[in-house]
Amino acid sequence: MHRCSLSAAERNFRSRLTQLVHDAWFLRGTLSVRSRRCGQPNCRCARGQLHASLYLVQSRQGKLRQLSIPKPWEDRVRQAVRNYHEMQRLLEGISELEWKRLQEGRQP
Numbered sequence: 349m350h351r352c353s354l355s356a357a358e359r360n361f362r363s364r365l366t367q368l369v370h371d372a373w374f375l376r377g378t379l380s381v382r383s384r385r386c387g388q389p390n391c392r393c394a395r396g397q398l399h400a401s402l403y404l405v406q407s408r409q410g411k412l413r414q415l416s417i418p419k420p421w422e423d424r425v426r427q428a429v430r431n432y433h434e435m436q437r438l439l440e441g442i443s444e445l446e447w448k449r450l451q452e453g454r455q456p
């Protein structure tokens with residue numbers, strides 16, 4: 349593959365993907381906020397003001413698994429999930445360009 353023969357769009361997809369692979373956390377999963385009671389009888393949650401807890405839910409080998417995400421990790425995990433989605437879009441974009449190359453019978 350000769351990089352100079354790629355379109356500008358494809359070079360952009362590839363360099364952004366490389367940047368994410370090198371410099372960013374990435375994580376597959378869905379964030380979900382759940383409300384819960386902690387069980388302390390005098391807590392505000394006993395009067396209906398439930399605690400909000402963040403979970404990362406992931407399907408793996410056909411099963412769902414989940415992780416509780418502590419508040420201090422929330423920003424990092426949210427960003428990692430966004431990065432994973434962006435990487436998926438970039439990969440799909442590059443794949444689509446390759447599809448079109450093959451479809452049109454062009455050598456890259």
Ligand SMILES: [Zn+2]
Nearest residue numbers: 385386391393
């Ligand atoms: Zn509580």
